[in-house]
Amino acid sequence: MNRKRFWCCIVATVMSIFLVQCIVYIYLFSTASLSFRSIKGVIESQMKIIFPFVRFSRFSNASAIFEKMKPVNLVNCRKLFDGDYIEMNKTYKLLESFKPKSISDIDYINMTKSCDSFLEKRGYIMSSLTSVEEAFPLAFSMLMYKDVYQAERLLRAIYRPQNIYCIHVDRKAARDVKDAMTSIASCFENVFIASQLYDVQWGTLSVLDADLSCIRDLLHKHKSWKYFINLTGQEFPLRTNYELVKILLTYDGANDIMGGNERFVLY
Numbered sequence: 001m002n003r004k005r006f007w008c009c010i011v012a013t014v015m016s017i018f019l020v021q022c023i024v025y026i027y028l029f030s031t032a033s034l035s036f037r038s039i040k041g042v043i044e045s046q047m048k049i050i051f052p053f054v055r056f057s058r059f060s061n062a063s064a065i066f067e068k069m070k071p072v073n074l075v076n077c078r079k080l081f082d083g084d085y086i087e088m089n090k091t092y093k094l095l096e097s098f099k100p101k102s103i104s105d106i107d108y109i110n111m112t113k114s115c116d117s118f119l120e121k122r123g124y125i126m127s128s129l130t131s132v133e134e135a136f137p138l139a140f141s142m143l144m145y146k147d148v149y150q151a152e153r154l155l156r157a158i159y160r161p162q163n164i165y166c167i168h169v170d171r172k173a174a175r176d177v178k179d180a181m182t183s184i185a186s187c188f189e190n191v192f193i194a195s196q197l198y199d200v201q202w203g204t205l206s207v208l209d210a211d212l213s214c215i216r217d218l219l220h221k222h223k224s225w226k227y228f229i230n231l232t233g234q235e236f237p238l239r240t241n242y243e244l245v246k247i248l249l250t251y252d253g254a255n256d257i258m259g260g261n262e263r264f265v266l267y
């Protein structure tokens with residue numbers, strides 16, 4: 001693979017994956033009402049909320065889970081998107097009462113001692129779900145330095161067995177963070193920690209170093225993936241894997257990487 005191909009492969013994302021506050025709210029609500037009682041299905045139910053127009057027939061009991069999502073009805077997402085402060089304040093208040101219990105880094109290390117029970121308890125999707133997705137594996141990088149719980153939640157949301165995931169744990173990250181991510185990765189054949197770790201300073205070239213470190217590893221490990229998507233541990237998908245694949249198929253090999261000098265103009 002030459003360098004051009006590198007650039008070719010970097011990306012595609014921006015229009016498909018974003019961190020949108022509102023979605024995080026919805027997600028927090030959904031986990032809150034389910035947490036630890038029925039972690040399984042959280043992903044499905046949350047997608048049901050985000051994509052009410054998508055049919056979820058392939059998820060066995062999503063509607064039953066959805067029934068438990070009552071708190072979501074209390075939030076008007078349209079208003080949140082419009083930046084309505086009253087609605088935001090109301091949502092913040094609600095959030096306080098629905099905070100899901102986090103899982104500590106040490107707990108993750110403990111939980112992943114038994115991978116089977118970890119995957120089951122956390123509700124990972126261990127099937128490609130559709131043949132379209134199976135034939136179109138994606139590669140992801142995830143840059144993170146803290147909050148294993150959130151990073152694991154992201155991984156859980158985007159995890160599919162046909163894809164491949166490179167996690168770049170910042171070199172300055174706490175020991176427990178690295179250990180927890182390493183033990184989580186050890187439960188999957190297609191999730192690994194980047195072989196070269198950088199001290200990433202946001203907005204500097206080190207971000208690219210970290211992504212490139214992952215891309216190099218991804219190219220070495222599997223050559224079958226079709227597109228590369230770079231993420232950070234703080235993001236959350238607005239599209240299902242199936243939707244990503246459908247979007248990327250229409251790209252037909254093209255990139256979605258911003259080229260331009262707006263940043264330089266800005267500063």
Ligand SMILES: *[C@@H]1O[C@H](CO)[C@@H](O)[C@H](O)[C@H]1NC(C)=O
Pocket residue numbers: 060061064065
């Ligand atoms: C669906 O969920 C309901 C309520 O959570 C439960 O009682 C029922 O057994 C579930 N059905 C299946 C097929 O899992």
Ligand SMILES: *[C@@H]1O[C@H](CO)[C@@H](O)[C@H](O)[C@H]1NC(C)=O
Pocket residue numbers: 085086089
């Ligand atoms: C929202 O809450 C903040 C602080 O809690 C307050 O200063 C602000 O006035 C509130 N805004 C509205 C529109 O209620």
Ligand SMILES: *[C@@H]1O[C@H](CO)[C@@H](O)[C@H](O)[C@H]1NC(C)=O
Pocket residue numbers: 106107110
């Ligand atoms: C790990 O889990 C076991 C059993 O679930 C528990 O007894 C032990 O205290 C845990 N260890 C830590 C460090 O949390």
Ligand SMILES: *[C@@H]1O[C@H](CO)[C@@H](O)[C@H](O)[C@H]1NC(C)=O
Pocket residue numbers: 010011208211230231232257258
């Ligand atoms: C992904 O990489 C592109 C190109 O380096 C960059 O513009 C974008 O900000 C990156 N996205 C994330 C989430 O790091």
